[in-house]
Amino acid sequence: MASPEIEVLTQALARLPGLGPRSARRAVLHLLKKRETALVPLLRALELVNERLATCSTCGNVDTTDPCAICADPRRDQRSLCVVEEVADLWALERSRLFPGRFHVLGGRLSALEGVRPEDLSVDRLIARLTAGGIDEVVLATNATLEGQTTAHYIAERLEGFPIRLTRLAHGLPVGGELDYLDEGTLAQALRARRPID
Amino acid sequence: MASPEIEVLTQALARLPGLGPRSARRAVLHLLKKRETALVPLLRALELVNERLATCSTCGNVDTTDPCAICADPRRDQRSLCVVEEVADLWALERSRLFPGRFHVLGGRLSALEGVRPEDLSVDRLIARLTAGGIDEVVLATNATLEGQTTAHYIAERLEGFPIRLTRLAHGLPVGGELDYLDEGTLAQALRARRPID
């Protein structure tokens, strides 16, 4: 019914998480009707982000600068590092504004099922950061899933011998819970009660 | 936490209907992580639509051509016209594939509350289309709301004297229901049972 261009736009929006075909159609109609206040601003924002999108070569965050805004911020605690599985987890912790240090994004979690091996995660780069020195504490903030905990144990082993305080988020996280879905209160409690790796 | 460019993009997405701040953040993360398969296709689709976006000068539909794909389609029944309040209603009817004719978008509904007067709707253009001839039937498919029904009555008065069959959607529509929210079955029933304006 609509032109091919509008169909393609509807499909591109429908593939975003949280939007289905129906809400994508509503969104497209909104964009068409509010060209100057909705369509053009969204287009310009996407252009700018696409132009500048970069993966931080220090921590693995995605941002429009490399190093990312967090790594480049001199007010962040340089001595404390929080290790997360995914960029989404970094953003979840960052939204809570609870962690004053910097991050390290592993890029996944060990998984026999999904065939994710240690060399698929940025563990070597984490060790390089620690070897470079200046870091006192590493918080392992992997998910409270079996795979997340396996990953934490693996990293704890690899980091043995470094003169750091190695902690992980307290088991206040609901079992099977993924960081990105937790409310701020739960995250806050888990972070406050973080404890040394056994 | 994120760069200004990413914040602006998140806000632009959060303003779309059906997306809130939380789902907008998820959508942005998805776009950043899937640059080639999500961000770039969405960007290109928006560019193309923005470049070609046009309001059909015949029926008031929004499309990437003028006349729109519906008005330009020779297989559509040229003798039958369906009058709707908004482009969203046209799209809802079009999805049901039940109406073989063409459309006329009023651009709203009469509303004392919102200060919408007859001259704010494209009624004169509707009359011009009828005066030009070739149209046998007009289906008034305004919403089953008080304002929609008032609008239908007003248009029916204005169209008196034209040699047309004037119908409106059957009262199978739920009271207060808006076309764009109805399932296809309800729309089909209402369209099948359409009856002449008293």
Ligand SMILES: [Zn+2]
């Ligand atoms: Zn960084």
Ligand SMILES: [Zn+2]
């Ligand atoms: Zn048209």
